Each structure stands twice: as structure tokens, then as C-alpha cells.
Amino acid sequence: MGDNKKIGELYLINGPVVKVRKATGFMMHEVVKVGDSKLTGEVIGLEGDNATIQVYEETSGLKPGEPVEGTDRLLSVTLGPGLIGKVFDGIQRPLDALRVKSGDFLQRGIVAPPLDLDKKWDVEVEIKEGEEVKEGQVIATVKETPLVEHRIMVPPGISGRAERVKASGKYTIDTTLMYVANEDRKHKIRLYQTWPVRVPRPYKEHLMPDEPLITGQRVIDTFFPISKGGTAGIPGGFGTGKTITQHQLAKWADAHIIVYIGCGERGNEMTEVLEEFPELVDPRSGRPLMERTILIANTSNMPVSAREASIYTGITIAEYFRDMGYNVALMADSTSRWAEALREISGRLEEMPAEEGFPPYLSSRIAEFYERAGKVKCLGPEDKIGSISVIGAVSPPGGDFSEPVTTHTKRFVRCFWALDKSLANARHYPSISWLDSYSEYNTELEGWYAENVNAEFSKLRARAMSLLSEDDNLQQIIKLVGEDVLPDDQKLIVRVAGIIKIGYLQQSAFSDVDSFCEVKKQFEMLRLILMFYNRSSALISKGVAISELLNGDILNTLMRMKENIPNDRLEQFKEIEKELKNFFDSLDKKYENIKEAS
């Protein structure tokens, strides 16, 4: 396109949606500058010479007749060194830079480059003059933080001969590192590239997930694991623990990069991350967690259309790091607010609504979003493997899971961590229901657990799960007639399920010791609890009264081991095991002479 600017004329303003006349040459999803105050907007509809635009800022004061200017650029993100540790709004404006420009409240019409243009990075160039390079190939590296090596790649779609290659040195991000020449032209390769957010970044091939994303949360890792490259939905009414779970994953998941999207939620929750993550230390590397984290904050009081964009901005950034060969975990809190933004815009466009006022394309949008997750072989000759795990919170109105966003999400995710209001009310945290949740990755990950934790792991998990579900049946009876009428073997199930619920499933996010639990510790805990069950069960079948088994300190020990044994002192489980064995050995001895009843 030429240099002559495309300028249309506003003729209608209805909240975040405005309409433009004489919009000749505007492209779908082009970024435009709206009105005299140059608010950022995006073209979302074209009809003849008229364009419909969603504006990413408050539209108060806009008047019919004001100009709307095209930029010839699709809504895109800037990808390069300087992303990590930053907090951006939904259209990648850096919030700290906006603070410098406009103070503590977000003024309108302010722009700031997404990445720092002045900072000089230590660039290690890895390509020689004249070398053939391919799309996706790593041509230089920058140690962006002590935790992350930022790999500068040839952008997708470009391959050829490297020319005028700069030597390693200190450069700002808009330095041209080299040119890549091919038949069409010479492409400038800078330290950054841009990418339109609504277009998934390409990769070579999709791979099957075979490794869990370890979260340190027992109920997840043990019972409902998510794989690296997997998808999970966390639905739950207000105050059931979606955000805390997402924060826990952002803190403890064994990913290289975390992209956390606060989409239409609270400002303080972003502040919490901003204040806490620089202080918190990654248990694996010993480095502050902020050194691997990128935040997108489009809180509930910020413009609703930028909320819609924030999801795409976040996932595109995630894809960029995936393309370097990293495991990325992306949290979106909450996808319901994003869906509601779609609904609001759709309503203003007077589109025909489907269920509950949501547009008919809701389900395909949700599908497209989760489809951008996955484990892939990345572009480039190195055959890097990268992954994006996507964990989306869902906020169903009235906590009712039959509403559209929850039901559609359920179709497209493979882990469903259902938060249960009654567990939350009883302060059983995390209030992930062990009965309603599921993970479709269990079988695929069995091998990994057998190899990396213990060959028995899956068996123990299955055993514990079956105790919990037997307990659920027994609870129905107890509710009607009380526990006393149950025979001892069933009472034992109820008691052991109680230990599993309190001593294993409950895990306080705020505990110093237990906030994060190593998988090996998870295994040891489960093993001891089930050992208690098996040996008790043997005694009970001999006719030993259950009161004999529940009397000792041993129950207390089992309930408290999560808090008493830190991740780096797993040898202490040996002592508990000894205590358990002694306890049962002496009981066995006492009842040696009783024959097996029945």
C-alpha cells in the first residue's frame, strides 16, 4: 500500500463500538486511530465503504465527523528481548511506561512502545556471514534474565542467505542484526519481530503429550495431571479458588516461561503477582519467579474490547517462546470475562444472539483459543521441541456449570478441574472436586510417573481414588443413619478417605512448607496412607475392633506429615514408615492367634 493515508469519518458512537464512513481501503483487523484524540481501535467489520470498529479505550467525548485513520497494520504484538518481567495491557501497552506518561490513572490516547527501545542487550550472534538460514532458526541469543536465554529467530516465512551479519555485541532491539536474502528480496532481521495476534504462529508438527506439567499441587499432579502442552479448564463460582489455583501454577509449575493473563479480573490480583513474584524463589533454579513471568493485565475496569484482545496478545507471546523450544504455561483468568466481552461487542453490533446472548461463534472462538496449546516440533533446522500448556479459569454465573462458556470449554479441554462451592465453604482448599474433575492425560502420563517417580505410582493413585469414591457412597448412607451403623471395614474406608481428604487433598496455598509439594513427596505420602489402610484392613478382617486402630498417634502423624516434612527432607518418611510398621507389628502380634474371620 502507498503512503497516502486512509482516513474515514466517524458517524456513530455506541460505547466501545463506533462506525465509520468513507473507510475505503481499510482492512479487516487493521489497527486504526480513532478521533482527534487518536484512540486505538481495530476494524471488526466492513460493509461497502463503511467500517465497524472496536475501540480499545473509553470513547467518551468522541463526536460524529471526527477522523479515523488507518495504519496499514494488523493488530499485532512486538516480540523480542524485554518481554520478561513486564506487565502489559490487553493490546501490549507496557503499564509501567504508561504510568510514567500519564500517572496512576490510565489516560486515553496514550501510546508507548511495548518493548524498551533504548536498552542495550548483550547479543551473542550464532550465524556466520553467507550461511543459509531457515525460518525459525536461532540466529542469536540474549541472556534476558538469569533464568531465560532469549533466542532470536528468523521470523516464519523467511529463509535464505545471511548477509551483513553483525558481530556479537551490545545492541538495542531495533538494530538490524543481519539481512536474509532470497529470490524475492532482502529481509531485515532485527532483534524483534512482530506478529498479528489473531493468527497462530506456525510450527512443524504437533506431538503427543507425554510429560506432565508438574504443579506441586497434590490433587492435580496425583489425580488430575495436565501434560506439558495440555489444556485445562477451572470452572468455579466466585470465591472457590480459581485465581489462587492459577497463581499457584504460575508460581510452581515446572515451565520455562509463564504467561499470566488477568482478563477482566481484579487489579489487586495483578498487583499481588507484581509484588510477590520478584520475592518468591523458583524451587528448581533458586531464582526469583518474576524472571520467567510475563503479565497481561486488562482488569475488569479497563476497556472491554481490550479485554477481548488480551487473550490473543497473551497466547501469541506464549507461541513466540514456544518457538524457541521452551515449555510455556499460560494462565487465563478468566476466560468467561473474555467471552462476555465478545458478547458485549456482539450486542452492540446487533448480531443475532445464540445461547444467553452470546454470539453463535462463541464455541469456535473457545476452540481456536485452546487449539493454540500443544507440544510441537518448532520451525527451524534444530528440531526444537516446545510446548504451551493452557489453563483457563471459567466463571459460570451462579456457579452453574450448565451455562454456555463452561459447557463449550469442557468440549475443548482435556483436564477439567471442577471447583466445588461446598468444599470452598467448608474451607477445603484447593476445592477441586475429586468426584467431578477429570484428566484425559492420566494414561498418557503413566509411563512418565513410573519412570520418574515410582513404578507403583499409578496403582496407588487408582487405589486412593477408589477409596474416595467408595467413601462417597458411604457418605450418602451416613447422612441418613449416621456412621455408627456401618460395619468396621466400611468405617475404615471412611476414616482413611478422611485422611486422604484432610492430610492429602487439602493443601494450603499459604503454607510455607506445603504450598508446593514435590512429586516424590506426594508419592511417599500416598504410599504411607495406603499402607495404613492395607494393614488396618487386614486386622479388621481378622475381627480386630477399629477403635484399636484409630487410637494411636499414628493418625495424627499421617494428617500432619504434609506440614511436618519439607520437600528437601524426604528421608524423614522412613521414620514415619518405621512408626507405622511398629504400630502394626505390635498389633499383629497381639492378635496373632485370632484366625481370619469369615
Place this chain on the structure above:
Amino acid sequence: MPLKEYIGLSRINGPLIFIENVKNVGYNEVVEVSYRGQTKLGQVVQISDEFAVIQVFQGTEGLAVDTTRVKFLGKPLEVKVSDEILGRTFNGIGQPIDGGPEIISGTYRDINGLPMNPSSRMYPRNFIQTGISAIDGLMTLIRGQKLPIFSGNGLPHDRLAVQITKQAKLKGEKAGNFAIVFSAMGIKHDDAQFILSNFEESGAIENVVTFLNLADDPTIERIATPRVALTAAEYLAFERDMHVLVIMTDMTNYCEALRELSTFRGEVPSRKGYPGYLYSDLASIYERAGMIRDREGSVTQIPILSMPNDDITHPIPDLTGYITEGQVVLDRALHRKGVYPPIGILASLSRLMKDGIGEGYTRKDHPHLSSQLFAAYSRVQEVRALASIIGEEELTDIDRRYLRFGEAFEREFISQGFDEDRSIEETLDLGWKLLSYLPSSELTRVSEAELKEHYKEIKR
């Protein structure tokens, strides 16, 4: 620039008026609508080059199509703020109604405010002692928090709000630079009077700013009231360094006004006829609570709403709960039992409490103690349900002890007098005393060290 004035409307529909062929008018601009000597304020809610749609805050009663004059003021709805507003009473759009003078000095502020930059926020951590055990012990209020009261018709939410306001103080600090902004939306005269006279009694009246839109005041005006009040609160907090407590009641009336307007605008309704943007709209109010880095003041919000039919899943409490940082839920069953304040412990929550309690804030044992009290009281509910089926005699010994704990907990811990102001230490000690009804083996949420220090078992 000369103000643009037009004579004659093309249509009136409920609170909306339509004018054709207006020029140079901005979205959200304020207008003055006058007819036969009365003047009302309105706001442009949709504008195109052919027509403008205006919502009239004081209602369209008494307007006629042909000779009504509409003056476009070329600016958004604003309110004048300065120290002079302290002690004054205004109507729902910020005009003085106490017979006092106009606000003379000061600056005009757009009532919609601007969104706080998330990276400017400071995470709230300062514990506010309300002197109410249920709140301080179990759902601690933090300075800069938004913590609504979910109530129902006939429940004592006003008393509770008044008691909190009178007793609220930072631990170890004098009341000091403290102000109350009271925003009434569609409540009855008596209720407003009760609240205001109590503020007066407590001597806090110099530092109260009141915005009144009562039950018989124009409905649409209510849409502006909380925004006007919060504009005043933000000014006092972030420019005058005050700690401002904003009481907004009743948010349900606010939401109903919004629904009415939305219906007249012909928008596609979402649940129960409320507009699809109710969440965002409420967020634009509630998110105006908080603290800012490098500034002294704070805005703490206690919105009050009545749950239609006591239904917590109704869109108004539901969406509020999704935005606020917890909720204090009043419980009709407790109220019937004569418990004041009838705070339903299990449905209530303070999300900011975790970072504002414990060592250095309240007391070291507070986090575990509160978690244990919640867990135990939740067990009480199960045991009560069981007892109602099989009878108390059939319960196990432990279960019977839970029942005793439950009764004592409601009678001694939750209940307290309207004038009773308990310190946090008293509250926590009381919690331990009650836990002593239970055997230590049940108390798995507190540490063994804490048991040793605070727990003395009561048998029988």
C-alpha cells in the same frame, strides 16, 4: 465555544429522549434539559450524525416533545471536589441539598473517573479492626478492600454497617485522617436517617460526605450516585491523603435502575433481564477501591446489597461476588435465632485477609485459628443435619461435642452487642476458648505448638 442549544425533541421513551440533527456533540456529554422553568441533567448515551439519545437523570416526567430545550454542555458529567465537601449533603448527582452554600473553591472531576493503572496499585495489607469478632477473626477487613455485605430484606445490614464504621480502626492507631463517604441509592428515608444519625452521634459527622438518592428520588439519577460518591472519595483519598470508607447502599436498587435504562434502550438482556454488561458496569464502581503506591490515602468500600429472595446466585450478588474481594453474608436463620450480627460464617469470605493477618499484623496464631474455626463450624452443619434425622442421642460422642461447640460459637463468638467493641486479642482468645470444646485430635488445622500454647480442653 458557545454552547449548543436545541429546541424540540423527536421522541421521548421512558427516561430517554431523542433529538435529531445535532451537530458537534460528543458521546457521554452532559446536557441540560429544560421545560417550563424546570431544568434537569442528562447524558448522551448514543450519538450519530443523525440523532442523539439522551438519558435524563431526573426522569422525563413533565417534558414535552415540542418545546423542551436541550443544551449540550460539551463535557462529561462532573462533580466539584474540595475540602469543602466534608460534612455536606448532596443529591444523587452531587448538587448540595442541605441548604448550605454552593461548593465555591475546588475542581471539577469527571464522575466516571479513570481506571487505576494496575502497576500503580499497592497491595492492601493493613488490618482494620472492626471490633466485631466474626469479621476480625474470620473475614478480616483490610484497608483498601472492597468487602460488600450481602443482606436481605429485614436483616440488620444497616446496624452492622454503622457498627463497623463507628468501631473501625487500625490496630494501634488513632482514627486520625479518616473520612466516610455515604452513598444512598433508592433506600427509605428512615434507613438513611438511622445511618446518618448514628454517624452524627459518633462525632464523625464533620468527616462525612453524604450523597442521597432516596426511594422517592428519580430512579435514573441512581446510576450516577455511586460514581459521584467515588469521585469524592478518590479525591479525599489520593489528593487529601485521607483513609476513606465508602458505604454504598443499596446496590440492588442501583442495578435495577440500570436494568430499567437498558430495557428502554432496547438492548439484548442477559440473565433476569439485566444487561450483559452488568459485570463490567459494577466493576467500574467496585474497582475504584484500593491504594496507590507512594500515596497516603486509601479507598475502602463496603457496598450493601439486598439479595432478592435471599438468593445468592441472583445476578446482583453473584456478579458482585465475582468482583469484590470477598463478602459478608447475613443469614436469616441466625437472625431468627436472635444472633446479632447474623453473619453466615461459611458463605462469607475475605480474600485480602491472608496477607493482612498473622505475625506482625494481628497475631501469629490467627491464620490457623481462623481456618480451624471455619472447618469446625462447617462440621457442625453436617452434624446438625444428621442429628435432625437420627436424633441427637444417636450421635457419636465427638459429634455431640461438635454440637456443643456450634451452639457456643454462635452464642459467644458470632453474637455481640451493637456497642460491644472487641479487640483482636479478645476475639482470638475467644476462638481458642471455644475450640476447647473439641478434643485436640480434631484440631488438625492448628499446629502442635499452637495447641500447646492456647488450647485447654474442656471436657463436659
